[in-house]
Amino acid sequence: MRTIETDILIFGGGIAGLWLLNRLRSAGYSVILLEQDKLGGHETLNANGIIHGGLKFGLSxxxxxxxxxxxxxxxxxxxxxxxxxxxxxxxxxxxxxxxxxxxxxxxxxxxxxxxxxxxxxxxxxxxxxxxxxxxxxxxxxxxxxxxxxxxIDVPSLVQKLASPHKNSIYKVSPQNCHLETDDRHNTSAVFITAAGMEPLRIHPRRVILAGGQGNKELLDDLGLREPVMExxxxxxxxxxxxxxxxxxxxxxxxxxxxxxxxxxxxxxxxxxxxxxxxxxxxxxxxxxxxxxxxxxxxxxxxxxxxxxxxxxxxxxxxxxxILPAGDGGFFKPENAFVEARGNNIVVWPCKMTLAPNLGRQVLALLEKDGITPQHPMPEEALPLLRPEIGQPAWETLFD
CATH class of the missing domain: 3.30.9 (D-Amino Acid Oxidase; Chain A, domain 2)
Structure with missing residues (x-):
């Protein structure tokens, strides 16, 4: 079984995962990103692309x-x-x-x-x-x-964020991925198995759950009931x-x-x-x-x-x-959501607009925990498939 040591493992290839991949690589961390389907996912690529300030409109x-x-x-x-x-x-x-x-x-x-x-x-x-x-x-x-x-044009944003880091991004289905945790819900290893390939064991220092609605399944795998997704x-x-x-x-x-x-x-x-x-x-x-x-x-x-x-x-x-549930089941995002659970970091950007805020929070959390770049990127590409970039609804629904 091949073992890979990495500073950061990210689950999810939407705006949250891709933005963090770029910020963390720029900061010198070794990073592997796993996506189960297509980059951009369902939520990111179907966003309207408005980068907005703090206004809400209404008559009252x-x-x-x-x-x-x-x-x-x-x-x-x-x-x-x-x-x-x-x-x-x-x-x-x-x-x-x-x-x-x-x-x-x-x-x-x-x-x-x-x-x-x-x-x-x-x-x-x-x-x-x-x-x-x-x-x-x-x-x-x-x-x-x-x-x-x-x-902004969201598909071009996804392309821009993904293209410099192709050797960090891989496609893995949930059924081929197993998280090994301890009794404190720390992720000690991630095992990837698939027919026709040598099993992989990834040892990350930190795991970032950036899978949007997929975070629920990941939290279940970790045995965590919170944070709750809405x-x-x-x-x-x-x-x-x-x-x-x-x-x-x-x-x-x-x-x-x-x-x-x-x-x-x-x-x-x-x-x-x-x-x-x-x-x-x-x-x-x-x-x-x-x-x-x-x-x-x-x-x-x-x-x-x-x-x-x-x-x-x-x-x-x-x-x-997709948002974290707040008190009474209603969450009003004042920032992107970032919460550490053991060596796992659960994130939801809440709004695409808040991706820069998400990146800054995660880097600050790593610094606070003393997690500095340690492992180099793997010299060879992993024997895994590469995800394609998805298409937004305006390109697919009218075919």
């Missing part, structure tokens, strides 16, 4: 949702410009800004909500022809605000049409959530897809696909009636947002 108040989120767009922009925590130079930016629009009946209240942010320059009112399509149409009578948020379902709607305007905007609604959130994603065939979430997706989690699409069509007809959607094709997809 315009709240600062999360203090630390206010800094996130700037941190990501530093990375995109080849600085910051790690280089994301070459990752495609779909829009330098996310916008918010309000209906005429909500215009005065929207202005009041944004008053303090307008003064500090964190939000800008956009007028006339400076408004993005489709809000410079004469039929539009509401207000438009430019936010500090940006929108699923929050959403029902996203996709709209494809060859002549769609590029929209990156929230619609101010009658609650503390955007009525709609729209981002636009180009596809391989040269068309564009609107990816629609917000309150529509959260309240529609229990609807079937047909009813959810019908509801989305009514919303678009009411909110953007001048946009010609004749001939558009619609699809719907149900997703689970």
């Amino acid at each position: 108040a315009m709240l600062r949702d999360i203090e630390d989120l206010d800094d996130m767009p700037a941190l990501w922009r530093d990375c995109l410009q080849n600085g910051g925590d790690l280089s994301l130079k070459g990752v495609r930016v779909l829009s330098e800004h996310q916008y918010l629009w309000s209906e005429p009946s909500l215009a005065a209240r929207a202005t009041a909500f944004f008053a303090s942010r307008l003064i500090t320059g964190q939000v800008e009112a956009v007028e006339g022809d400076a408004r993005p399509a489709p809000f410079h149409d004469p039929s539009f009578e509401g207000n438009v605000y430019q936010l500090s948020d940006l929108v 699923r929050r379902p959403v029902h996203m709607v996709l709209l494809k049409h060859p002549n769609l305007p590029a929209v990156y905007a929230h619609c101010l609604g009658n609650s503390t959530r955007p009525r709609l959130t729209i981002t636009t994603h180009p596809t391989r065939d040269g068309e564009q897809v609107w990816y629609i979430g917000g309150e529509l997706a959260e309240e529609g989690a229990q609807r079937d696909g047909r009813l959810q699409i019908e509801h989305a069509q009514r919303e678009l007809k009411e909110l953007l009636p001048w946009v010609d959607l004749r001939g558009a094709r619609f699809k719907a997809i149900k997703l689970d947002r």
